[in-house]
Amino acid sequence: MLPASRCLVGLVKHGPTGDRSPSTLIHILDDDSLLNVFFFCRPVILDESMADPRQILGGGEWHRERWWYRVVQVCHRWRCLILEHAFNLRISLVCARGTPVADMLAHSPPLPLIIDHLDQHDDVTAEDEEGIVYALQHRDRVRRIRLLKPIPVLERLIITLDGEYPILECLLIEHQLFQRPVTWRNRNLNLPETFRAPHLRHLVLMNFVIPIGSPLLVTMGNLATLSLNMIPLSAYFHPNALLQRLSLMPQLEIFGITFNSHFPSGDIQRQLLRAPIMTRAVVPNLRWFAFQGASAYLEALLPWVTFPLLERLQVFFFNQLSYSIPHLQQLMSATGNLRLNAVELEFRDDFLLMRTYPDKEARSYTLQMMLGGRHLDWQVACTAQVFHTLRTKFSVVEHLTLEYNRYRISSEWNNEADRTQWREFLGSFGKVKTLRMDGALVRQFSRSLQPSEGESPTELLPELQEMSYSAFGSSLDAFSRFVDARQKAGRPVTVIRH
Numbered sequence: 001m002l003p004a005s006r007c008l009v010g011l012v013k014h015g016p017t018g019d020r021s022p023s024t025l026i027h028i029l030d031d032d033s034l035l036n037v038f039f040f041c042r043p044v045i046l047d048e049s050m051a052d053p054r055q056i057l058g059g060g061e062w063h064r065e066r067w068w069y070r071v072v073q074v075c076h077r078w079r080c081l082i083l084e085h086a087f088n089l090r091i092s093l094v095c096a097r098g099t100p101v102a103d104m105l106a107h108s109p110p111l112p113l114i115i116d117h118l119d120q121h122d123d124v125t126a127e128d129e130e131g132i133v134y135a136l137q138h139r140d141r142v143r144r145i146r147l148l149k150p151i152p153v154l155e156r157l158i159i160t161l162d163g164e165y166p167i168l169e170c171l172l173i174e175h176q177l178f179q180r181p182v183t184w185r186n187r188n189l190n191l192p193e194t195f196r197a198p199h200l201r202h203l204v205l206m207n208f209v210i211p212i213g214s215p216l217l218v219t220m221g222n223l224a225t226l227s228l229n230m231i232p233l234s235a236y237f238h239p240n241a242l243l244q245r246l247s248l249m250p251q252l253e254i255f256g257i258t259f260n261s262h263f264p265s266g267d268i269q270r271q272l273l274r275a276p277i278m279t280r281a282v283v284p285n286l287r288w289f290a291f292q293g294a295s296a297y298l299e300a301l302l303p304w305v306t307f308p309l310l311e312r313l314q315v316f317f318f319n320q321l322s323y324s325i326p327h328l329q330q331l332m333s334a335t336g337n338l339r340l341n342a343v344e345l346e347f348r349d350d351f352l353l354m355r356t357y358p359d360k361e362a363r364s365y366t367l368q369m370m371l372g373g374r375h376l377d378w379q380v381a382c383t384a385q386v387f388h389t390l391r392t393k394f395s396v397v398e399h400l401t402l403e404y405n406r407y408r409i410s411s412e413w414n415n416e417a418d419r420t421q422w423r424e425f426l427g428s429f430g431k432v433k434t435l436r437m438d439g440a441l442v443r444q445f446s447r448s449l450q451p452s453e454g455e456s457p458t459e460l461l462p463e464l465q466e467m468s469y470s471a472f473g474s475s476l477d478a479f480s481r482f483v484d485a486r487q488k489a490g491r492p493v494t495v496i497r498h
Helices: 002-012 031-041 052-057 061-067 076-084 101-106 124-135 151-158 239-246 263-275 296-305 328-335 376-389 419-426 439-449 480-487
Strands: 093-095 113-118 142-149 172-175 204-206 225-231 254-259 289-291 312-317 342-347 349-355 367-372 399-405 434-437 466-469 496-497
Touching: 031 076, 052 254, 052 312, 061 093, 061 113, 093 101, 093 124, 101 124, 101 466, 113 124, 124 142, 142 151, 151 172, 239 296, 289 296, 296 328, 312 328, 328 376, 342 376, 349 376, 367 376, 376 419, 399 439, 419 439, 439 466
Parallel strands: 093 113, 113 142, 142 172, 172 204, 204 225, 225 254, 254 289, 289 312, 312 367, 342 399, 399 434, 434 466, 466 496
Antiparallel strands: 342 349, 349 367
């Protein structure tokens, strides 16, 4: 979509030629034609085909909502036409960092307001904080709200949300994770009991104590996005309560719950024995589901809920001894839209992160998993365990990438996995054709891939055709024995060093 300024330049440049002056060309179009031009000049706020999941959850580039600011300055006619059709054009006033809110509202028409302060690393000024409060007090005009601020600032701002916001469509409130000193771990947020937003479509909250059965959520049956992140232990809710709420949200398309701390699996099992799950829920339009917590909670939830249109799945498990996830396997097998063709695995300091894509050129993943654990052998063993359970889905993967980002680990941590663990890890990838790995993993992988006496060179990765790795800091012939063995077995492998 072209910016508004370029659309207007193009209109004048390509208009009829003759003796008319350029100023006359502005007025040759009738009102309906001009309105069509304005509609085409409206920018795309969110292009899901190009955006990453974080941008999708955040709602896109709200600063582009200022597109009409310059257009109304072209001439009096254009200004009147745009303001007369403000509702259809969905124009708004944007209150962002540095905006003189009181002055803008005093000298502008009573248009809807967009409050956009999505600043991960910026401190808030006293003037900005006053501007946010002033804008929030215009409850009947606030259309969208995004606040990313330190916990103390959010506590002061949230107090203002003490009434009904009749046209509010989107509310995102998160605290800054990297603010110093750290204040969020022992301080939870909550919305005022009087807050209401009957037309809210997107709700994203972090570190909030909101019971899943809260009257606030009861009034939000039209939600398309519900993301409750870093839920504190004090706000933990039984799967039954969650299912009851989901059954009343048929329009939900994006749903995520992430618990802030580990709720022991044994406690979950005892709670389920005391209060068995009795509710089934079908969420007919859900495309994206995210969960962070203990696998026992997710396994208790999944048999009772159906997501027929699921396209993206995120599962983050805390550090645990074992992973019994048969219901997760059933969900993935029953969901035809979760196509897995390329897998990226990243070994980090405190966890392993996995992303899978429908093909190796795709920008957006279909599955993301995180397994907690500091020791590399633990990460490899847990991943092998999960892959073994989900092997029916991973058996079709053709492209595997292994990245290493463990450069801040303690000297006391184990940073190697043994040969057996790596071979169990690779055993689920029978269809992989290309393998790309970080140079830091070459030494361990070269030992693991070399067949021992009595082992077939095609026992692991039988379809492998190409292997690439960084030659920096690794031996140039690290895989020579493996390559020779595959060549003799009639399954040659091309090695690319970069």
